[in-house]
Amino acid sequence: MVDVAAIDPFVFRLAIFVLAIFVGYYVVWSVTPALHTPLMSVTNAISSVIIVGALIAAGPEDMNLSKIFGFFAIVLAAVNIFGGFVVTQRMLQMFRKKR
C-alpha cells in the first residue's frame, strides 16, 4: 500500500495543473475562430485572478513593503479585470443575430 499522506501536496497541485492544461487544450480548440479576439481578451481578464496574491499581500493592517507591492498589484490587476471583461462584453454584443 502507498501511504497517501506521504505524498507531497505539491504533487496534487501539479496534477491539477497538468489536467487543467488538457482541459484548456480541448476547450480552446472548440472556440470558434470568429471569437478568437474575445478569447484573448477574456483569458487576459481571468489571468488577472493573480489579484488573490495581491489581496493577501495588502491584507495585513500594519504597513510594510510587501503591502505596497500588493497595493500596486491590485491596481494593475483591477485594470485588467474590469477592462478585460468590459471590452469582451462590448465585442460579444456585436456578435448578435441581425435581421
Place this chain on the structure above:
Amino acid sequence: MSANLSAIAYLVSGICFILSLRGLSSPTSSRRGNLLGIAGMVIAVVTTLLNPGVLGYDLILLGLAVGGAIGTIIALRIKMAAMPQLVAAFHSLVGLAAVLVAAAALYAPEAYGIGSAGQIKTASLIEMTLGLAIGAVTFSGSLVAFAKLQELVSGNPVVFPGQHLLNLFLGLVTIGVGIYFVMTQSLPAFWVLAALAFLIGFLLIIPIGGADMPVVISMLNSYSGWAAAGIGFTLENTALIITGALVGSSGAILSYIMCHAMNRSFFSVILGGFGGDASAAATKRGDRTAKSGSADDAAFIMKNAGSVIIVPGYGLAVAQAQHALREMADTLKAEGVKVRHAIHPVAGRMPGHMNVLLAEANIPYEDVLELEEINSDFPNTDVAFVIGANDVTNPAAKTDPQSPIYGMPILDVEKAKTVLFVKRSLAPGYAGIDNAVFYRDNTMMLFADAKKMVEDIVKAL
C-alpha cells in the same frame, strides 16, 4: 472561512473560468460565458477577502476602485481597430502584477504560509522564481509589442549581429542567478533576476517584425498564463493554477494557429527579422499589365452577379471602410446577390481581429466565413471582391517554392469568374512580394482608397 471551504470556493472559481472559455464555442453562448468568467472572478476575490489574514480593507478598496475605473474607461473608449494594442498592454499589466506578487511573497512569506523571511521553502522559491521571470519577460515583451502596434516605434525588425548569442548568454546568466537566488534567498539576487528577465523580454520581441505580430500577441498571452500558474503554485491556490494552465494553453494554441496560417515555424518567428518594410524585397514586375476599372464598372459587374465573396484585409480597417462595406453588401443583397465574406486567419493584427471589425460594422456573423469553410466555393462564385488584403490571396504561395510565403494557405480568389481588387497601387504587400492576381485576365484593379472606392460603388449601385 475555513481553509477547506475556501479551497473549494477557489475550485468553483476555476470551473467558472473553464465554462467561460467553453461559452466562446458559439456567439450565442458567448455572453453567458463572459458572465460566468465575471462570476468566477467575484468568487475568487470574495473568498480571498474572507481570508483571516486579510484585515485592512482601505488600501484594497482604493486599489480596486482606481484600477477598476481606469480599466472600465479604457475598455469603453477603445476603438476596435486598436484591440491588438490594448490586449498587448493588458498582458504587460498581468506580467508586472506577477512580478509584484512574487516580490510581496518574498518580503512577507508568513502571510502566504510558505515560511518566514529568509526561511522560505525551496519548492516555493523555485515556483516564485519561475513566476517572477516569466512575468517580467511578459511585461517588457508586451510593452515592446504595444509600442510596435501603436506605432510609437517602427514595426521593422530590429536586428544586430550576435543578437541570438547575446540572448542565449543572458538566458544562461538568468538561470544561474535564479539558482543562486533559490539557494541563498538573497534579496539583491531577486531584483537582479527581475532586471535580467525584463531585458530578455525586451530583446526577445524587438527583432520580430510587424507581420508576425499576431503570433507575438498570442505568445505573450501564453506567457502571462504560465506566469500566473507559477505564482499559483507559490500561493498554493487552485483557481490561479487552473487559470494559468487555461490561459497558457490558450495562447499556445493561438500561436500555433497563427504560425500555421502564415506557414512559419514558431522558431523562425521567434528568431525574427521577417516583415516590416514593404520595399525590403525588390520584385520584378516585368512588362505585365494590369487592367483597371472604375467604381461604375465594379458596381455594374457586382449588380449583375449571382454571388459575391468579399475578401477583407487589414487595409480595410486602416481605411475605416467597414461601415461603407456593410452598406455595399446590404445594397447588393437587396438586389438579390448572394454576399458572403471570407476571412483569412491572419487578415487582422491578432487572431479573430477582422471578425470583430466586421461585427462592429453590423455585418451579420452568419455571412462571415473562415478560410476552410469558403475556399472551395470560389470556383462557383461570380465575383471575388478583395479589399485591403493582398498577400493572403497571392497564388505564389501555392506555385512558387522560391517565394517567402510559399506554403501559406491562401484564399483562392483567382478561381472566381471575376476578381475585383481594391488597392491604391500595384505595390507589393507586407511580405514584399508581387501578386500575380493583379495581372490576370479575369482581374480588374480598382485603384483608390478603400473607403472612397466602396462609397463610390454604393452610389453607383
